[in-house]
Amino acid sequence: MTDAPDMPPPTDSPRTTDARAPHEATTEATTVAPTEVLRGAGLSHSYAGEVKAVDGVDIELPPGELLVVIGPNGAGKSTLLKILAGLVxxxxxxxxxxxxxxxxxxxxxxxxxxxxxxxxxxxxxxxxVRHFVLGGRYGHLDKWRRHGAVDDLAVDRALAEADVSDVGHRLLTQISGGQRQRVLIARSLAQQAATLLVDEPTNSLDPEHQIAVFSLIRRLVDKGRSALVVTHDMNLASQFAGAIALMAEGRIVASGAAGQVLRPEVLGPVYGDHLRYGTWPAPGGEGTRPYVVPWLE
Amino acid sequence: MAATAPTSPAPPEPRRLSPGRLGLLLGGILAVLFVYAVRSGSTGLHDWDTTWQGVSSLLGFGDPLPGSLQTIVELRLFRALVALGVGAALALSGGLLQGVFRNDLASPSIIGVSAGAALGASLAILVIGGYGPQFFLEEFAGVAPLFVSAAAFLFALGTVWLVTRLATTGGRISVPTLLLTGIALNAIISGLLAAIQSLVLQDYEVARAIISWTFGTLDDRTGYHVALIWTGVALSASVIPFVSVELDLFAGGEDDARSLGVHTQRTKNLALLSAALAAGVAVAVAGQIAFLGLTVPHLLRMLVGRGHRALLPLCLLGGPTFLLGADLAQRWLLGTGALQPGVVMSLIGGPFFLFLLVRNRAKIQAW
Structure with a gap:
């Protein structure tokens, strides 16, 4: 895994030429856009006039935050993410x-x-895989959409950061689900965007890959990005999130640190009674974090 | 790490053949086929000097050939040039449609665009033939070929719009709905074309003009047809630099492309407009030639991979090679004028379509 360098001064306009000194290309390929606050206010949306998928949500993702949004199926998590991404x-x-x-x-x-x-x-x-990750450079290409050395550097770096350099030459259809998830993250890193919106990144991954993916996201946030992650996995949220937002029926019904949200009196009304609660030492050994498991008695 | 001038993008997948080499190869084959097409026929042009004199005269240099030889040279030259343009237009149209719809089975003939253009052309011929309001007859009789072409283009565009609209739900294009809509539109338009032909059956000139669209013909083409098809091809090809990388990013879905910064609606509009224009002018000058737009991009993709930056320009060479080659092959095998190119393409392309269906059965079942 390659460590990111200290963040150089941000650039806010796309490159217009690659005919530049080597150090400039390296700088440009490793520069992440400045972290900015992503703020949604009064967000509402319904599909085909039916029940509101998102209903009056206010949300803020400050710089350097890893905010995890949890909630049952149909709570509106993915719709909220798409709205924040400008896709809906x-x-x-x-x-x-x-x-x-x-x-x-x-x-x-x-x-x-x-x-x-x-x-x-x-x-x-x-x-x-390499060509797929190169797709993340689209926003940085010149008007003739040509790729250059800066883009190759950024792709190399993104592949290394997501720990998928070794599969760069393979077809996307021929790698495992865990690798593919990290390739998707690598492509977002090639975008050099400061804010990441991640939709259920650990679905159908085994526990080892789940932890690897969340560790990667945590590391990226620790290095200066901010991330909003939608997931069903409350235990991964507990371990890695800076803050958790709980959604139900299109609304955010609770938010705060893991210890404030992952409690019976908060989760019970949303998820029902089949949850058992406990605590476990936090990653790094400082204090404890709550865990929640589904359990039928 | 040194910075260099912009380079070609990394190949999207391991290629079997480099696009540059394939382009040179196709260009060479095309040149040979073109010369052969001009020189071959029932009346042989046995020496180069005669052929060259005929071409020079057409370009305004030197005297025309004696007797009917000059006409023969011109007809063959126009036929070959139209075949090149039609092949390029249909292959480019297919390549663009397959990129936008993210499906290798999309093509102007399968989703009904060619049929729509033929309906437009037939209605225009009907109007010019005296079956429309007197106003149209007075206004458009003098520019009849242009009127027919414009009608073909507008109907092709209308068909693209309709088929896209009907196949879109919740902002997403459903491929099965797209193909089924194409089947329905083809059936409806076939019925309308049959009705139009029945209406004018007693009127020999009009009936002949309309029926020729149905078969797809390269006979009796003129300089006008050459100018029209190549103008259409040039205009359609001019969008290639502005949609190629974007269509590559469509592969993961429209939302994914948008999240990467692609202006998806603009890309779709440009690509579909260009595909409709190419298919429209191809039908306007040569009638319906089915399956070429399906077959050529698919074969090229097998050779050079899926990247549109290489695929679309190669369609401009691969389409003409395929059409001219198939036309010359059938004339050589069956004698001059044995079959119209539209018939030949159906006989080749139909089985190829079935081959694709069988080959992709597992993928299609998941749609």
Whole structure:
């Protein structure tokens, strides 16, 4: 795993040429956009006029925060993520990134500030891992959409950071689910966006890969990015999140540190009675963190 | 690590053949086929000087050939140039449609775009043939070929719009719905074309003009047809730099492309407009030639991979090679004019479509 360097001064415009000194290319390939507050206010959305998937949500993702959104199926978590990513236009509410309305950003500059890691792709492209990750550079390409040394550097670095350099030459269709999830994260790293929106990254992964994926996200946040992660896994949220937001029926019904949210009186009304609660030493050994397991008695 | 000037993107997948080499190969084959197409026929042009004199005269240099030889040279030249343009247009149209719809089975003939263009062309011929309001006859009789082409393009565009609209639910295009919509539209338009043909059956000139669209023909083409098809191809090809990388990013779905910064609606609009224009002018100058837009991009993809930056320009070479090659092969095997190219393409492309269906059965069952 490669460590990220200290963050150089941010760049806020795409590269117009690659004919530059080597140190400039390296700097550009490793520069992450400045971390900005992502803020949604009064967000509401319903599909085809049915029950509201998201209902009056206020949410804020400050710089350097790992915010995990949990909630039962149909709570509106993924819809909220899509709204914050600008992929779904909400019926009501506003989204701001760094104080600017998200809708006012053109798609390419938005992609340089905000990266989405989807739960899965509608179809898995039959391309090499490296070429797939190169797709994350789209927002940085010149007007003729040419890739250059800066992009190759950024891709190398993203592959290394997500620990998938060894599968760069293989087809995306031929790697394991755990590797594919890390490749999706690698592509978002190639975007050099400071804010990551991650949708259920550990679905159908074994425990070892679940921990590897969350560890990677935690590490990225510790190095200066901010991330909003949607997941069903309350125990991973407990271990890795800075804050947890609990959604139910389109609303955020509780938020705070793991110890404040993962409690019977908070989760019970949302998930029902089949949960058992306990505590376990926190990763790193400082204090304890709650855990929650489904258990039928 | 040194920075260099912009480079070609890494190949999206291990290639079997480099696009540059394939382009050179296709260009070479095309040049040979083109010369052969101009020189071969029932009336042989036995020496180079005669052929060259005919071409020079057409370009405004030197005297025309004696007797009917000049006409023969011109007809063959126009036929070959139209075949090149139609092949390029249909292959490019297919490549663009397959990219937008993220499906290798999409093509102008399968989703009904070619049929829509033929309906437009037939209605225009009907109007010019005296079956429409007198106003149209007065206004458009002088620019009849342009009117027919414009109608073909507009109907092709309308069909693309309709088929896309009907196949889209919740902002996503459903591939099975797209293909089924294509089947339905093809059936409806076939019925309408049959009705139009029945209506004018007694009117020999109009009936002949309309029926020729159905078969797809390269006979009796003129300089006008050459100019029209190549203008259409040039306009359609001009969007390639602005949609190629974007269509590559469509592979994971539209939402995924949008999250990467692609202006998906603009990309779709550009690609579909271009595909409709290419298919529309191809039908306007040569009638319906089915399956070429399906077959050529697919074969090229097997050779050079899925990246549109290589695939789309190669369609401009692969389509003409395929159409001209198939046309020359059938003329050589069966004699001049034995079958129209539209018929030949159906005989080749239909089985190829079935081959694709069988080969992709597992994938199709998951749709």
């Amino acid at each position: 236009t909400p019926e009501a509410g506003t989204i701001e990134l760094g104080g600017r309305p998200l809708a006012s950003l053109d798609p390419r500059s938005r992609a340089r500030s905000l990266a989405v890691v989807p739960q899965s792709l509608r179809a898995i492209p039959e391309v090499t």
